[in-house]
Amino acid sequence: MTSLKGKNAIVTGGGRGLGKAVAIALANEGVNIGITGRNEENLKNTVEELKNLGVNATYSVFSIDDEAAVNNGIKTLVTDLGSIDILVNNAGIGDFGKINDMSTDVWEQVMKTNLFGVLYTSKAVYPFLKEKGQGDIVNVASTAGLKGGAGMSAYAASKAAVISLSQSMMAEWRKDNIRVITLTPSTIASDMSIQGGLTDGNSETVLQPEDFAEWVRDILKMNRRAMIANGSIFSTNP
Ligand SMILES: NC(=O)c1ccc[n+]([C@@H]2O[C@H](COP(=O)([O-])OP(=O)(O)OC[C@H]3O[C@@H](n4cnc5c(N)ncnc54)[C@H](OP(=O)(O)O)[C@@H]3O)[C@@H](O)[C@H]2O)c1
Secondary structure (H helix, E strand, O other), X not given: OOOOOOOEEEEEOOOOHHHHHHHHHHHOOOOEEEEEEOOHHHHHHHHHHHHOOOOOEEEEEOOOOOHHHHHHHHHHHHHHHOOOOEEEEOOOOOOOEOOOOOOHHHHHHHHHHHHHHHHHHHHHHHHHHHHHOOEEEEEEOOHHXXXXXXXXXXXXXXXXXXXXXXXXXXXXXXXXXXXXXXXXXXXXXXXXHHHOOOOOOOOOOOOOHHHHHHHHXXXXXXXXXXXXXXXXXOOOOO
């Protein structure tokens, strides 16, 4: 395993849920962190927590479905951090409902956020990683993207598209020494999964954000010659 100390990471949706847990796990390794999201209060509070772990931490408020805002926000964060080594494309939304009950507007918003958000953010970060000569991009998809199911058409389709986009990114960018890692977690206790009625979040049995975060941390610590291209994580017996 290699050390991540002194590296700089951007975590989208880092103000709560899985993104916040990843930001904390990386900060505990000495990684300086830039987090993004729409809720400034959450971002401010999380930045304070990260700074208390002894690293540089900063935030930028923007919606990942707006390409111009993403470009500005990423530039600001890279300037604040000095450079970037790691991007965690974590931000996403889960809107669930039957195909006939879900409006086209909601469907489009899920695709804009989950798919185009990853595209815009990755394209904004790529030139900085290319210039540096190496880097890591972690794309958070979902097991829902591996197989569609009732009541999850928009979410599952968006995550299937993220998996495919991420695999294409990997094929193109590994030549620049950029590891592109496609993760397909199953249900983890968070606002999304609890409010969406997917789990009760029972910490005795159900995956918690810190389980996911430790997994991401360990994947990133692997020797740079090794890249986990795809991976799933499940609760053992929820
Ligand atoms: N929890 C699970 O069971 C599970 C399983 C598989 C995959 N995932 C994936 O894991 C990722 C994190 O999920 P979570 O469970 O932590 O969800 P969450 O608790 O609902 O958090 C979602 C995060 O995404 C950010 N976000 C959402 N829309 C955004 C937008 N338009 N612009 C910028 N930021 C936006 C939110 O930030 P603001 O509120 O500040 O906007 C928040 O930080 C998502 O991609 C999700 O699909 C989750």
